[in-house]
Amino acid sequence: MTETATTPVTLTWHADERLGDDLRALLCGPGGPFERRVEPVLGVPTEVFAQRAPNVPAVLKGAVERTPDLTYLAFADGPGRGFTYAQVLQLAAAHAEVLATRYGVGKGDRVAIAAANGLEHVLTIWATVSLGAVVVGLNGWWTPDELDHGIALTDPAVVLGAGKPLTRLRQTRAASSAVSLEELYEAATSLADPPATLPDVEIDEDDPAAIMFTSGTTGRPKGATLSHRNFVHFGMFGGLGGAVAALLGAGGRQVPPGVQRASICSNPLFHVSGVCVVLCNSPMYGIKLVFPPQGRWDAEAALRLTHEHKLTQWTGVPTHFWRMLTHPGFERYDTSQVTTIGSGGATFAPELLRLFEEKMPGIQITNGYGMTETTGTGTFLNGREMDGHPASVGAAAPTIKVQVRDPDGRPLPEGEVGEVHISGAGVFLGYWRDPEATAKVLTGDRWYRSGDYGRITGGVLYLESRMRDLIIRGGENIYPIEIEYRLVEHPDIHDAAVIGVPHTILGQEVKAFVVPRRGAELTEQQIRDWVAVSLASFKVPAHVEFRTELPYNETGKVIKRQLESG
Known part of the structure; x- marks a missing residue:
């Protein structure tokens, strides 16, 4: 349909239409891995992936069925610190057993975690969601007062921590009940008869899986509640978008056949950007995640891990990439096997894009625009869009719809500035125990009001401002x-x-x-x-x-x- 100056515009994903018919049918046709159809989601007709896992634990079970002996997690803080998908499932099952029997955690209960990234942290997240309980991602950098707020809001059955965050937890009102992640790990690995698989719990895909805190415009952070559906679709958004971008790409770096994809995991697990990679992207697509040493992020450590583990992709924020590319020792490390860069949360400066082209020619860069409330998904920019619209934040992600609306909620035509609205299977359930705040950002038909302002031009979204004060x-x-x-x-x-x-x-x-x-x-x-x-x-x-x-x-x-x- 030809758009006129007054026709409202809705951004949707159409990149697969540029594929040949046979290839498109193989990927997206009936029975294909990325087949899409419209189903009711919380009462609203929504485009979803038909061949999806029913919940988050099923994602890990699927990875174990396909590639049990493939390395899933690798850690830089000790020799031999590599764990396969099968090993992680068994350890997570043991952790779930301890959470259930020792701490009484069951379906719907909250399990709060304040810790840096680490094996025990990952296993506790898997154990929690496998019980049908809800992970509460407490920011590991919060002060005791901020931690108190998160704990009081979510009322967890157990509060766990490690390192400095655990020290701060022990200065909160939950001090007497705070449990060390190491203590949980020791109990799980000491079980005389550990379970062989994850617990058998009936979990609906619209049940809550995690509460991730997002800074609020009224002072205290709010708990954005994400469902199992949200997480499963996040992995599928990225998988389809990445596959089509790679197929449409002209040249550039490619992962050789038979080589396992591997990525550094530098985003914290209390952020949607970190936990989604662990729960979705890696187990869905067999990606090895390499965790840097705990503590302040270090550019040389990231370069060394890239060299030692033959990383094929980097994920992080532009700050990380600036520091790696400008590190005086950059040339000492082999980065030639890195094929893709994935980011979100901040735009790439033109200088940074030029630096990538100079030091890592042929690299494929994807930058996303989204927020915690949409499971980090909204639009993404890569390939042709990045070349043709470098100042934009890209086109809509698969199954996502994006509109720009006026103050009365009416969708605007191309080129007009208004508030960005997002709908789709990635939109969150709401703010935990805050119906008033939820009603302010979710419309009756589940469009999320982002608070950001932008315009749609030429099939992509341009931001005019990210929430003025943010x-x-x-x-x-x-x-x-x-x-x-x-x-x-x-x-x-x-x-x-x-x-x-x-x-x-x-x-x-x-x-x-x-x-x-x-x-x-x-x-x-x-x-x-x-x-x-x-x-x-x-x-x-x-x-x-x-x-x-x-x-x-x-x-x-x-x-x-x-x-x-x-």
Whole structure:
């Protein structure tokens, strides 16, 4: 249909239509791995993948049936730290046994985890979802006060942690009941008669699987509740999109036949970007996940793992890639086997794309736009779209619909700016125990109001602004209001405002504008120390500017545009 200037536009995925008929039928035709059809999802007709796993545990079971001895997880923190799909299933089953018998975890219960990435963390996630329980991903960098909020909201049956996050858990109201992940692992591996497979629990695909926290515009983070369906479809979105992009690609790097795909797993498991890769992408497509050493992310360690494990793909945020490509030792490591780059959460600067072409020619780059509430899925940019529309965030992902709407919720025609709305099987169930917040972002027919503003032009989405106040620092979403609330609690601060300022590597950094109370004397370090007491380190202002007053408009709102322009 020819669009006119007034015809509302809906972005949908059509990349498979560029394939030959035989190939398209093999992939997407009846009985094909990516066959699609319309079914009711929570009462709303929705395009779904027909040949999908019924729930998340079935994904792991399927991987074990296909390739039991293929390496699934590899760790850099010790020799021989590699685990096959069959080994992970057996260990996860033992963990589920301990969670059920020792801690009384059953279907629908919440299991909260605050920890860095690690084997015990992965096994506990699998054990939890296999019981029909709900993983609560507590941010490992949160302060005790922030952890208390997440625990109080979700009321978990058990709270687990490791390392520094466990230390902070033991400063919360849940201190007496916090359990070490290592203790759980020891109990699971000491069972006299461990189960051979995952527990037999009836799990509907629209049952909740995880609660992932997302920074809220009203201060405290909200718990976005993701279903088994959400996770299963995430893996299938990426599988189909990647397969078609590879088939349509002109040349470029390719994984040789018979070589296992392998990826570094640097995104934290309390983020949707990390947990989806572990639960979906890897077991669905036989990808080995290599975990860097725990602690601060290190570019040289990532390059060394790329060399040693013959990684075929990198996933992360642009900050990671900047640091690897500009590392002085880059040339010492073999990166020639890396064929694809996968990212999301921040745009690729033109300079970064040029650097990839210079140092890793032929690499295939995919960048996604989505959010926790859509299981990280919305649009993606790769291949032709990246070449032809480098400033956009791409076309709709498979089975996803994207519209730009006016303030009254009416879809807008091409080229007009409005709020981005997303629908599909990846849209979350809602915010945990917060129906009011859920109603503000989910329409009656389950379109998610993103709060981002953009326009659709030429079959792709362009963002005009990502929620005016949102700061994206190294892939972390930060809402200034939370920091502002903390600042004005200081007895010597009269007023405060927070914005994001550009940073070459991190994308953005936090900057605070502070108005001291009359007669008070404050230093930048005092401001940082005050924020650090209650908020995670990535929210602490890197820059502080003192002012005598802040600019306000006639409705009493701070005019942040003036602060941004200096």
